[in-house]
Amino acid sequence: MSAAVLEKPALEPAPTVRGAGNWRAWLWLGVPLLFVAVFFLYPLLQIGAQSFLDKSGAPVGLDNWRYELASPAVQAAMGTTVKIAGMSTLGALVLGTFIALALSFVPFRGAGFITRLIETVVSFPSFLIPLAFSILYGRTGVVNSVMESVAPGLPPLNFVNDVPGVVLAEIAFYTPFVVRPLLAVFSQVPRELIDVAGSLGSSPWAIVRTVILPAAVPALTAAAGLTFLLTMNEFGIILFTGAKNVMTLPMLIYTRSIVTFDFPSAAVIACLQVALSLGVYCLYRWITKKLSGAHHAAAR
Amino acid sequence: MLLHAKSARFTVWAFLAVALLLLVGAPLLVTFMAAFAGSWNGVLPSNPTLAHVGGALAADNLSSLIVSLQTALFASLLAVLLGTWAALCAASSPADSAVSKVSDAVFHLPAAVPSVVVGLGLLTAFSKPPLLLNGTVAIVILAQTLLVLAFAYSTVSAAARGSDPLIPLAAASLGASRLRVLLTIRLPLLLPSIVAATGLAVALCMGELGATVMVYPASWRTLPVTIFTLTDRGALFDAAANTLVLIAVTVAVLAVIAKFRGKTAVR
Numbered sequence: 001m002s003a004a005v006l007e008k009p010a011l012e013p014a015p016t017v018r019g020a021g022n023w024r025a026w027l028w029l030g031v032p033l034l035f036v037a038v039f040f041l042y043p044l045l046q047i048g049a050q051s052f053l054d055k056s057g058a059p060v061g062l063d064n065w066r067y068e069l070a071s072p073a074v075q076a077a078m079g080t081t082v083k084i085a086g087m088s089t090l091g092a093l094v095l096g097t098f099i100a101l102a103l104s105f106v107p108f109r110g111a112g113f114i115t116r117l118i119e120t121v122v123s124f125p126s127f128l129i130p131l132a133f134s135i136l137y138g139r140t141g142v143v144n145s146v147m148e149s150v151a152p153g154l155p156p157l158n159f160v161n162d163v164p165g166v167v168l169a170e171i172a173f174y175t176p177f178v179v180r181p182l183l184a185v186f187s188q189v190p191r192e193l194i195d196v197a198g199s200l201g202s203s204p205w206a207i208v209r210t211v212i213l214p215a216a217v218p219a220l221t222a223a224a225g226l227t228f229l230l231t232m233n234e235f236g237i238i239l240f241t242g243a244k245n246v247m248t249l250p251m252l253i254y255t256r257s258i259v260t261f262d263f264p265s266a267a268v269i270a271c272l273q274v275a276l277s278l279g280v281y282c283l284y285r286w287i288t289k290k291l292s293g294a295h296h297a298a299a300r
Numbered sequence: 301m302l303l304h305a306k307s308a309r310f311t312v313w314a315f316l317a318v319a320l321l322l323l324v325g326a327p328l329l330v331t332f333m334a335a336f337a338g339s340w341n342g343v344l345p346s347n348p349t350l351a352h353v354g355g356a357l358a359a360d361n362l363s364s365l366i367v368s369l370q371t372a373l374f375a376s377l378l379a380v381l382l383g384t385w386a387a388l389c390a391a392s393s394p395a396d397s398a399v400s401k402v403s404d405a406v407f408h409l410p411a412a413v414p415s416v417v418v419g420l421g422l423l424t425a426f427s428k429p430p431l432l433l434n435g436t437v438a439i440v441i442l443a444q445t446l447l448v449l450a451f452a453y454s455t456v457s458a459a460a461r462g463s464d465p466l467i468p469l470a471a472a473s474l475g476a477s478r479l480r481v482l483l484t485i486r487l488p489l490l491l492p493s494i495v496a497a498t499g500l501a502v503a504l505c506m507g508e509l510g511a512t513v514m515v516y517p518a519s520w521r522t523l524p525v526t527i528f529t530l531t532d533r534g535a536l537f538d539a540a541a542n543t544l545v546l547i548a549v550t551v552a553v554l555a556v557i558a559k560f561r562g563k564t565a566v567r
Contacts, residue, residue, distance in 0.1 A: 025389060025399045032386040033406060036449070039442050040410050043421025050424050095319060102316040105302040106309055114320065121324050123500070123554065125507025125524060127531075128543055132327035135334045135536050145341045172323045194302055204302050233414035235510035236524075240531060250416040250510065257420055258514060267424065270417045281412035 044274065050267035060264075068268040074252070078272070081248040084163065085231040088170035092227050093220065095171060096178025101208065103179075104186035105194070115183060118176045129169045130240035133160050161243045169237050174230065178223045185219040186212065218291040225284030233277055249273040334540035352541035361526060361542055365549065368523040371437075371512075372505035372553075375444035376452075380498050382445075383407065383452030388486065391460035404457075411450035418446050419514025435517040443511035448501040455500065459493030460486075495561040499554050506550045 054060045068074050099118075103111050137143050137160050144156045159165050189212055197207045213220075235250040247255075249269060257266035303309045334340065335356075338347025355361060386403050393399040410418065422443055426433035433439040467489065471481045487494075509524045516525055523546050530539040 022397075022399070025393050025397075029386060029389040029399055029403055032382040032389075033403070035382055036406055036410070036446075039422070040418070040446050043418075043425035044413075046425040047417070047421050095323075099316060099319060102312050106312045106316075108313060117324060120551075123503035123550065124547055125509075125543070125550075127507070127509065127524065127527065128331060128547070129327045131527075131531060131536070131539055131543055132330040132334075134531065135330050135340070135540065136326070138536070140534075142340050142343075146343055149341075172327070175323055198302070198304070204308070207302060229412060233412075233416075235414065235416050236507075239509065239513070239528065242532065250414045253414075253416045253420060254514065257423070263424065266420060270420050274413055274417055277412055277414060 047267045047270050047274075050263060051271050054264055055262070064264045064268050068265060068272075073247070074269060074272070077247050077249050077252045077269070078276075080163075080246065081232055081250075081273075081276075084166055084170070084246070084248060085228050085234075087167045088174060088231040088234075089224055089228045091167065091171035092174040092178050093224055096175045096223070097182060097213075097216075097220070099175065100179045100182035100186055101212070104183060104189075105212070118179055122176045122180070126173050126234075126236045127240040129172045130160075130165070130237050133165060133169055133241065137165070160241055161245075163243075163246055165241050166238055166243055166246050169241060170231050170234060173237060174227050177227055177230070178220075181219045181223050182216055185216045189215050218288065221291055222284070222288045225280070225287060229277065229280050229284060232280060233273075249276070331540045331543055334537050335544045336541075337537055340537075352537045353545065355538060356541040356545045361523070361545075364521050364523045364526040364542075365545060367520055368506055368546070369549065369553070371440055371444060371520075371522055372502050372508075375441045375505050376448060376498055376501035378441070379445045379448045379452045379501050380456075380494060383449055383497060384456045384487075384490070384494055386453055387457035387460050388482075388490075390457055391463075395461070403453075407453040408450050410446045415443075415447055415508070415510030416514060419443055419511035422511075422515055434515075437517075437520050439515045440512055440517075440520055440522070443515050444505045444508050447508060447511055448504050451500050451504065452497040455497040456490060456493050459490055463489050492561050495557060499557045502553055502557065503550055506546060506553075 051064055052059055052061065054064070103115060135141055137157055139156060139158060139161075141157075141160075147154055147157065193211055194207055197211055198204075202210070233250060234248075235254065238246055238248060238251055239254070249272065253266050253269050253273065256262045256269065303312065333345050335352055336348050336350065337345030338349040338351075340346065356365075386407050390400045390403040422439055423434060425431075426439060433442070468481045468485050471485045472478070476484070507524055508522070509528065512522050513525055513528065516522065523542060527539050527542045527546070530536075530542065
């Protein structure tokens, strides 16, 4: 903690003269800003414009919006999106906290290797997990064919193409995103503190609850916010599980635009999704800023 | 030491082993075994074959792999170039200045929006004049660039904010021009983070599906799209073989990229 506080310079004079340096800084920033404006912000505005046009490009006012907001498919998709993101985030938080605690505080030989392995897994494609799920537990998968030969009477296992399969795959993929920041925080917790608490008679569970976890609250909150945002936007994993009845907003946008070419409908749903995602993102930024500020103040 | 009792420690380790095996071990192992399986109806696969992996390295699948590599490299380099550029601009201004705040907000934004929406936006905006990009290679590269730009920016700007501001000032006070300070002081100091950002960007681009599947033309099909088509058709073993090839190539590219960081660390 002290290093982070020390890093903040004690109000150094700015190296450039404000007035002269300002327009120059803006000019330099202009090149990458222009790229984002042309290829990201302008397309988003175009989606917004498309949501007020019909398929032939004629303006229809609020008709698309009225129709989509009243449609049960869109309402259900919003619910499904938040539900799946919530369950996946909760699962990843619980599992990730356990893995990080075990790796940090119940050390064993090879813990370093495991940590590196977890860091490598993050760079693997997300569809690796649903693919493996389909091979193992799919309708014609390994587990089902083994079960059929052992106990022919049992009904086949069929959770991969449904909500549980998607949630399990997302938990598996996003848990490393929780483990990594927690490992960084846990390495800062002084070991003497834990030894003292233990010698005073605190049970391991009490030490975790009163000493370790409070130090990890900002990191946990940040990880939860990020995971919720990413799982809400997740598309590849759901597409790969082939779950026809897991219709989240990204899946609905894909289906409406690429499969049925209904771009006005896709545009309205995309606007809803962007509003939802940006809302969560702003909340995440605000909370992490607030928590890290409070934490720095407490450390001082 | 949190747990003193041996039995408690062993219990935790057992749970940890199960969790890691299910999370990390099982998907990799299953994909690996399926890639070499002729059939898999028992507990273990049978009739081992190289046909699936051979197929993944031939004809259409091989060209998908090359398309993926080219797209990922182009998109990553463009994203790292733009991200580093913006990070340097932001780091040159005080942290509470408007320049820093605007650049922080704008360059983090694309990561908060779903990849499908990024693809839909490009499709909606560039299927009509003034700029027609629909059906070109450029639209795929642009989509992937936007998706990794935020990661490149945040990696480099964190390093730029953490670096000592006095070193470039010292060089400038000794008479080095702005360009010289940039090329010989600031960029070399940031090289480890630039290399890390490139590696991350390549890995993300190689596995990107959401935006690519929205915008790709038939002539420029990346490997993840091909793998999805195979899975959709039920050719799971072929999909597994292609996934294995994708992971192997990604790891190899990352190893090459990491070499650059190794050299700079020695210097």
